[in-house]
Amino acid sequence: MKALVVVGHPAADSFNHALAEAVWAAWTSAGCDVVFHDLYAEGFDPLLSASEARGGSTADETVAAHIAELRACDLLAVVHPNCWGAPPAMVKGWIDRVFAPEAAYTFAKGDSGEAIGLLRARAALILNTGNTEADREENHFGDPLDQIWRRCILDFCGVKHVSRALFGVVATSSPDDRRAWLEQAGKMARDMWEQARS
Numbered sequence: 001m002k003a004l005v006v007v008g009h010p011a012a013d014s015f016n017h018a019l020a021e022a023v024w025a026a027w028t029s030a031g032c033d034v035v036f037h038d039l040y041a042e043g044f045d046p047l048l049s050a051s052e053a054r055g056g057s058t059a060d061e062t063v064a065a066h067i068a069e070l071r072a073c074d075l076l077a078v079v080h081p082n083c084w085g086a087p088p089a090m091v092k093g094w095i096d097r098v099f100a101p102e103a104a105y106t107f108a109k110g111d112s113g114e115a116i117g118l119l120r121a122r123a124a125l126i127l128n129t130g131n132t133e134a135d136r137e138e139n140h141f142g143d144p145l146d147q148i149w150r151r152c153i154l155d156f157c158g159v160k161h162v163s164r165a166l167f168g169v170v171a172t173s174s175p176d177d178r179r180a181w182l183e184q185a186g187k188m189a190r191d192m193w194e195q196a197r198s
Contacts, residue, residue: 016081077189125192
């Protein structure tokens with residue numbers, strides 16, 4: 001089984017990186033062939049080209065490689081902080097360039113405009129960190145990251161099974177909190193692998 005893990009946080013020692021490594025460890029120990037990308041460390045270029053914005057194929061070899069890895073994976077994990085209810089700019093640029101038309105989705109012929117998801121991924125795991133209390137994030141803001149990932153991106157591209165967790169408040173968390181969250185992330189990854197292979 002092929003898996004893709006992507007982390008988008010500028011600090012290499014961030015809790016986001018620890019979460020991504022917990023997922024990587026869980027899937028690697030399960031025997032998955034895991035590709036791991038740290039977008040900031042690798043210097044991924046998030047700027048959508050004019051041609052890409054018009055639906056053209058990318059001329060960037062790195063982006064083309066990311067597209068191929070996304071299309072090949074059975075399991076996908078993306079880890080990033082909540083930035084104003086959205087992914088940070090680096091991750092948003094990765095989405096814009098890698099979840100590309102005719103790669104991640106296409107449209108039905110005719111006037112319906114119905115999207116057809118092209119990804120083969122059986123499941124996706126989205127892990128986010130934040131500094132807003134969970135009740136306020138859900139009740140006041142409506143948890144926009146859940147809508148973005150679950151409905152606007154993954155369902156649109158054909159990934160029907162999505163597990164997501166928002167960990168916080170990170171700024172005031174204790175070592176025990178973070179240990180428990182890492183255990184939760186590893187368990188979510190293991191459970192997803194079990195479901196995907198059955």
